[in-house]
Amino acid sequence: MSAPARGAAPGAPPAPPAARGPRRPRGRARLLVVLVLAAVWVFPLYWMVVTALSSRADLATGRVGLVPTGVDLSAFRRVLVDFPLLQWVSNSAAIAVVAVVLTVVVDVLAGYVLAKHRFPGRSVVFFCIVATLMIPVQTLLVPQFDLVNDLGWINSYWAVIVPRSAEAFGVFLARQYFLSLPDELIEAAQLDGAGQLRTLVSIVLPLARPLVAVLVVMTFVYRWNEFAWPLVALREPALYTLPVGLSFLQSQYSTDYPALMAGALISALPVLVLFGLAQRQFVAGLARSGLR
Numbered sequence: 601m602s603a604p605a606r607g608a609a610p611g612a613p614p615a616p617p618a619a620r621g622p623r624r625p626r627g628r629a630r631l632l633v634v635l636v637l638a639a640v641w642v643f644p645l646y647w648m649v650v651t652a653l654s655s656r657a658d659l660a661t662g663r664v665g666l667v668p669t670g671v672d673l674s675a676f677r678r679v680l681v682d683f684p685l686l687q688w689v690s691n692s693a694a695i696a697v698v699a700v701v702l703t704v705v706v707d708v709l710a711g712y713v714l715a716k717h718r719f720p721g722r723s724v725v726f727f728c729i730v731a732t733l734m735i736p737v738q739t740l741l742v743p744q745f746d747l748v749n750d751l752g753w754i755n756s757y758w759a760v761i762v763p764r765s766a767e768a769f770g771v772f773l774a775r776q777y778f779l780s781l782p783d784e785l786i787e788a789a790q791l792d793g794a795g796q797l798r799t800l801v802s803i804v805l806p807l808a809r810p811l812v813a814v815l816v817v818m819t820f821v822y823r824w825n826e827f828a829w830p831l832v833a834l835r836e837p838a839l840y841t842l843p844v845g846l847s848f849l850q851s852q853y854s855t856d857y858p859a860l861m862a863g864a865l866i867s868a869l870p871v872l873v874l875f876g877l878a879q880r881q882f883v884a885g886l887a888r889s890g891l892r
Contacts, residue, residue: 711774
């Protein structure tokens with residue numbers, strides 16, 4: 601046992617180390633930075649709510665401030681009555697849900713094979729998949745349209761769902777996640793007589809729930825907010841997705857900003873709810889995949 605410091609009273613607790621002194625100011629500074637960043641990121645959503653609850657007269661006269669003076673729900677009524685908003689929401693939901701299931705299955709299977717199976721040219725295949733991330737999406741619209749048109753899928757849900765059913769970033773994310781899983785688990789399952797599919801379903805997938813949560817959230821957000829390709833592939837207003845339908849609220853000479861913000865707020869609610877439900881698994885999946 602070390603001797604007590606000189607000048608200290610007998611039986612008194614030892615003085616805290618000097619290195620612990622500046623931790624409080626540093627922690628407060630970090631908290632202040634986090635609060636400022638949170639305010640910056642939340643402010644657009646707050647301003648969208650304020651604008652949606654304002655009237656067109658208030659916007660025309662410039663009487664809209666940070667604190668709303670009243671609540672006007674006429675913008676929500678205009679969006680729901682004058683436009684088939686519920687139909688657009690159901691179209692987006694159907695496309696997003698089917699696309700999520702298909703994309704997650706393809707990304708998980710491809711990532712698992714590239715991570716845990718040895719075959720000639722595996723690195724080349726993975727490099728080609730990652731290289732497609734550098735190709736701008738706009739350059740693929742014309743060949744993608746020709747392909748879908750030859751299949752007879754134009755103006756259908758499949759024209760929007762199938763072309764992006766395998767995401768290069770999702771395959772990359774799945775591969776990085778599966779590389780962190782020990783090979784001994786798979787080898788032990790195979791020694792017990794489990795096949796490849798049984799090993800994937802019973803051993804690997806229960807450990808890959810954070811990865812699945814990341815892929816579900818990212819795919820749903822992308823498909824729910826996708827605008828360019830549904831605008832090209834869909835021609836009937838009854839089949840439009842919500843982002844495409846909201847573009848009709850903007851005209852050449854005037855824009856109904858309260859109605860536009862009301863529709864955008866309705867469009868943002870499913871994404872916020874999904875991320876709130878899967879937030880913990882989402883962060884865990886990114887951490888296990890090596891992304892910071």
